[in-house]
Amino acid sequence: MPVPEGSGFGVHNLPYGVFSQRGELPRVGVAIGEQVLDLAELASSGLLADRRWFAAGSLNAFMAAGRAVWQPTRDRVITLLTDMSYRDEVEPALYPMSDVELHMPFEVADYVDFYSSREHATNLGRILRPGGEPLLPNWTRLPVGYHGRAGTVVPSGTPIVRPRGQRKGEPEPVFGPTAKLDVEAEVGFVIGVPSALGRPVSTGAFRDHVFGFVLVNDWSARDIQAWEYQPLGPFLAKSFATSVSPWVVPVDALGAARVRPPEQDPEPLPYLRCDEPWGLDLTLRIELNGQVVSRPPFAGMYWTAPQQLAHATANGAALRTGDLMASGTVSGPRREQRGSLIELTWNGTEPLELPDGTKRVFLEDGDTVRVTATAPSPDVDPIGFGDVIGTVYPSPA
Numbered sequence: 001m002p003v004p005e006g007s008g009f010g011v012h013n014l015p016y017g018v019f020s021q022r023g024e025l026p027r028v029g030v031a032i033g034e035q036v037l038d039l040a041e042l043a044s045s046g047l048l049a050d051r052r053w054f055a056a057g058s059l060n061a062f063m064a065a066g067r068a069v070w071q072p073t074r075d076r077v078i079t080l081l082t083d084m085s086y087r088d089e090v091e092p093a094l095y096p097m098s099d100v101e102l103h104m105p106f107e108v109a110d111y112v113d114f115y116s117s118r119e120h121a122t123n124l125g126r127i128l129r130p131g132g133e134p135l136l137p138n139w140t141r142l143p144v145g146y147h148g149r150a151g152t153v154v155p156s157g158t159p160i161v162r163p164r165g166q167r168k169g170e171p172e173p174v175f176g177p178t179a180k181l182d183v184e185a186e187v188g189f190v191i192g193v194p195s196a197l198g199r200p201v202s203t204g205a206f207r208d209h210v211f212g213f214v215l216v217n218d219w220s221a222r223d224i225q226a227w228e229y230q231p232l233g234p235f236l237a238k239s240f241a242t243s244v245s246p247w248v249v250p251v252d253a254l255g256a257a258r259v260r261p262p263e264q265d266p267e268p269l270p271y272l273r274c275d276e277p278w279g280l281d282l283t284l285r286i287e288l289n290g291q292v293v294s295r296p297p298f299a300g301m302y303w304t305a306p307q308q309l310a311h312a313t314a315n316g317a318a319l320r321t322g323d324l325m326a327s328g329t330v331s332g333p334r335r336e337q338r339g340s341l342i343e344l345t346w347n348g349t350e351p352l353e354l355p356d357g358t359k360r361v362f363l364e365d366g367d368t369v370r371v372t373a374t375a376p377s378p379d380v381d382p383i384g385f386g387d388v389i390g391t392v393y394p395s396p397a
């Protein structure tokens with residue numbers, strides 16, 4: 001199978017998505033090189049086991065089937081793509097990615113966003129709560145998070161309409177289009193197998209429930225946020241749109257990316273302890289109008305995905321297929337590793353000079369933001385997630 005170098009979609013990746021050709025129904029596919037492999041078609045011709053999972057407009061049914069199905073499906077797809085004897089049957093099920101439309105890959109059940117980068121949390125604390133301790137005392141004890149709005153999670157490419165809202169003004173608050181539209185580059189994991197109400201899920205059960213990872217851009221209106229968030233946290237400043245990548249990278253594709261996460265001091269309570277190394281050596285990249293503004297390193301995240309999962313279910317809250325749990329903004333210790341414009345421009349006080357000479361503090365109408373990421377694979381070609389793209393449109397008059 002020809003896989004062009006740098007596509008991010010070699011045979012060690014095989015991420016799942018939902019695609020359609022003009023005039024046809026959306027169905028499940030796998031990215032390979034610059035092509036999409038149609039799993040519904042392979043199932044129709046008897047090359048894959050169960051058509052119901054793949055002749056569907058979302059990954060949810062397949063995600064709910066669990067590891068006992070995910071693993072043999074992945075093995076089978078690898079065989080179909082690498083064993084020359086299947087070539088004549090497989091080739092008709094391959095479409096150039098440029099000819100298909102990519103859709104929202106899964107139906108989002110609940111959406112949770114964490115706050116797990118120490119660097120991001122420290123920067124935001126300094127900016128929003130100057131004079132106080134940047135990290136509140138709970139931050140090193142538990143993965144802080146909030147519930148977002150599942151219905152406004154959108155696939156890459158969806159236009160982002162500048163939100164309106166209430167912000168602080170003197171002497172009275174004002175209502176209007178945000179003047180501080182921002183991005184947050186994040187990595188999310190997606191629940192496949194549900195859990196029962198009242199039964200916490202341990203860190204060790206992560207692989208039994210989690211289907212894969214996506215890239216996330218948690219668009220944020222900083223002026224609305226700064227006014228509304230105390231004491232209950234983000235609400236309308238973040239619920240207008242959250243973009244995700246079109247491809248869900250299976251947990252099994254990230255084996256070579258796994259690293260030991262940063263030391264945790266103080267040691268977390270027993271329910272948050274995790275024996276396996278679940279740091280992930282992904283490097284994110286944020287482009288603004290085609291120019292790289294940051295390269296946030298995911299390996300430095302303080303709280304890991306299994307710890308977030310264990311915390312989110314510690315009270316017995318049930319998991320549902322399609323739950324999306326995002327990491328929180330990924331920021332590294334260096335300036336050029338910050339995952340949001342509020343950090344990169346220090347709340348607009350230090351404009352960002354782009355390579356083409358333009359300057360930005362926050363996003364302007366017409367700006368396009370693209371978030372990508374790569375992870376090591378056993379091959380020369382790294383693991384990719386595709387793009388998370390969004391262009392800003394003006395608020396309606």
Ligand SMILES: O=C(O)/C=C/C(=O)CC(=O)CC(=O)O
Nearest residue numbers: 114115116124125184328329
């Ligand atoms: O420090 C705060 O008050 C809030 C910070 C955030 O923007 C919340 C958020 O979305 C979490 C994150 O992405 O890390």
Ligand SMILES: [Ca+2]
Nearest residue numbers: 113184218329
């Ligand atoms: Ca966020």
Ligand SMILES: [Mg+2]
Nearest residue numbers: 218219238242
């Ligand atoms: Mg959001």
